[in-house]
Amino acid sequence: MNLLASKDNLIRWLDLLLHEHVVIAPVRVQGLTLFQPISKAEEVDLDFDNTTLPPKGWFLPPTETLFSVQRNDGQTKLVPAMVERDALIFGVRPCDARGIALMDKPLLQEPSDALYRERHARTVLVGLSCRQARPECFCTSMGSAPNDASYVDILLTEIEVGYIVQVTSKKGKMLLPESFTEYEGVLPTPPEPRAVPIKDVMPAMKGLFDDTYWERLADRCLHCSICAYVCPTCYCFDVRDYSDRGNIERVRSWESCQSSGFTRIAGGYNPRATKGSRLKQRFYHKLLYFPEQFQDIACVGCGRCIKACPVNIDIREIIDDLQQLEAKSGA
Amino acid sequence: MNLELTQQIRDQARGLLKSGTVKGVIGYERASDGLTARPFFAYELTGTDQLIFDETCSHNLVKYLLDKKGEKMAVVVKPCDSLAINLLLNEEQIKREMVFIIGVSCTGVVETAWNQKSQTLQARCQTCRLPKPVVYDFLAEQEPIRRLEGELYPDILEMEAKPIASRREFWHEQFGRCIRCYACRQICPGCYCPECFAEQLSPLWVGIRIALGENELWQTNRTLHLAGRCTGCNECERACPMDIPLSLLNRKLEKEMEELFSFRAGLTSEEQPPFATFRKEEKLGFEE
C-alpha cells in the first residue's frame, strides 16, 4: 500500500528527522544545486532538475581522513575514523540511487571498504521521482527509470495534491510518520528519456581497442576530471599520509583516470601516458571491464558528464559510434 | 550559424589540406546538442564540411596547439584567442612556422552551456577592444565589426571596495566549493607545465585533500602563475563545474599587471612578460 504526504506534512516530517539524523538534501548554492547537510527542512530545494554533483559524496567523500595516529607518552595509537551519526539523504533521483548500488559492487565486495560500508549501513535513501526527462537523460537505457524505486528505501513521486510515498525497505518503513495517509490512486506515468541502444556495445569494444577512433576523440578531450567527479558511479581515489606537527593522518581524496599523476606509478613510469589511452580507459572501464566483472554497465544515464564536459565528450555519441564502427567492420 | 564566416573558414581549410600545407585544421563543429559548438579536428577534406563558426564558438582552440607540436596545424582563432598564440610564441612553446592561423573577425560570443544558449554576449565580449586577431595568416572577415567600449573592471572594483573580512569570507565560500577537477588548468592555454606544482610530490606544494585550505593554495597559485600571462579568454571560468568566479581572480591580476608594469599579455610575441624581467630603478612601493 502506498501512502500520500501533503507538502506540509513532508516538510514537517523532514524537520522531525533532523533530530535523529544528519539530513542531506538538495540546496541551492548560487547557480548550483548541491547535496548539503541541512538544519531546517525549508532549506531544501524541491524543484531541482538534478543536483550538480551526485549523492556519492556522502558515501565516498571528496576528502576524508581514514585514520589518525596519536602519540602519548611514548605510546602510539591508531585511531580509525568513525561515522558519527545516522544519515538520511533526501531527494535522490532514481538514477543516482542506482549509481550507489553500482558503487556497492566493488566497494562492498570483500575485503570491503570499512568507512563506505559503515556509512552505507547507517544511511537511509529517500528518492524523488523525476517529473520530466531532461535532454541529457537516458536512464531507461541503463537499467533504471525516472520512477524506479529499486535502489531507495522510500520513493516520493510528486502529484498535484502532494507526494505519493512508496516504501521499499524496513529501514524506510520505520521512519514513516503517522501523518501520511493511505493512497489508493495510481502512480503517474513516468516521463520518457531518450533511448540509447546499447545491445552491441560490449562486443563492439572488444575489437576496437586499437582503433584510431580513440586518438581522434582524445584530440578534443582536455583530460580534466569533471566527468569522473560528477559521475555517480566513478569511485577512484588516492591515498596519502600527512604529518602535521606530530599529528599523522591518512587521507584519501577523489582521483580520476584522466589525471596523469594518478596513472603514474612508483619510479615515474606512466602506463597511460597519452591522452588517448586515458580517455579510452574511462570508456572501457564503464562499458566493458566493469560489466565483465560485475554484470552491469557502470553508467546510470544521469547525463551529468554530458552536461558538464567543457568540450562535449558525449557518452551517448560514443556508444552509438562504437556500435556503428563495429557493424561497419563486420559487414 | 554565421554562413559568411563558416564558408570562408571551410574554403581556407580545404585549400590548406588539399595542398598539404597542414596536417589538420583545428576548428569548431556543432555539438551533440545541435545548438552550441565544440572543438573539431579536420584531417580530411570531407571533414571540412563539419566546420562552423557562430556566436557559440567560445573555446580557445590555441590550447590544442600544445598537443600538436610536431605537426603543422591550422587553427581557427578569434581576436581574444590570438593573444594566446603570442603568449605561446613568446614562451617558445610553439613555432610560428608550424602554425597556420585562420583568424576570425568576431562580433562576440554568447554564454553557452550544453543545450543552452543565451542571447547575451559573454561579459568579456562586452568590453572587448580587439576588432581582429593580433596575429593571423588568413582573416575570415565579416562586416560590420563592432568595437565595444566600457568599464573594464567594474566587478573587480566592487570587490576591492568590500570590507576585508567579507572578501576573505567570499573567497572561502568560493574555494570551499572547488572539487579540484583541474578543468581550469586543463583548458588554459597558459598552463602547459609537464608536471603541475599541484601534482608534484617533492616538494609537496599542495596536498591531495579536496578541502578549503588546499583548494585555496591551488586556486591562488594557479592565478599567480598566470600573472602577466593570462590573456583573458576566460575559458577556465566557463569550464568550472562549480561556478567559481575565476575571472575575478584572473582579471584582478590582469589589472594589477597593467597598473604596476603597464603590461598586457599577448599583444606582441616580443615583449618580455613582467616576471621575466625587472627595472633597477623601480621601487614598487618598497622603501630602500
Add this chain to the structure above:
Amino acid sequence: MKVEYQPKVIGFLCNWCSYAGADMAGTSRISYAPNVRIIRVPCSGRVDPLLVLKCFQRGADGVLISGCHPGDCHYTEGNYHARRRFALLRNFLDYLGIAKERLRVEWVSASEGQRFAEIVASFTTELAELGPCVKERSLG
C-alpha cells in the same frame, strides 16, 4: 589574567645580507621582539608566493621577507625579481582578504643589525593593532 595578543611573524631572510643582519643584532646585543621566527633562504628571490600563503594558512599573522638592498644581491638580480613578485602578491593577498600590511618586504644589509631590530619592532606593533589573521587548515 588577560594574556596580551602576541602576533606570530615568519621571517624569510636571505643568507647573504638580512640573515647576517639579524645575526648582527644578536651579536651586538640589540634586543628585538621575539615574535619573529626566522627561516634562512639563499635569496629573497627564492621565496615562492605559495610559501607565504602557507604561512598565513598555518597561523602566521605576518610574513616578513628581507633581502639585500637593491643592487647588492649576491646573485646580482634575485631581489629585483622578488620585488616585482611581492609587489603583486601584496595586492593580491589584500584582495583575498589578508590585509596587505601583513606582508612586509624590507632590504636589510649584513651591517644593519639595529635596522633589523627596528623593523621587527614596528612590524610586530602594527600586527598587534591589526589583530589575529583568519587561519585555514591545509595538509602537506
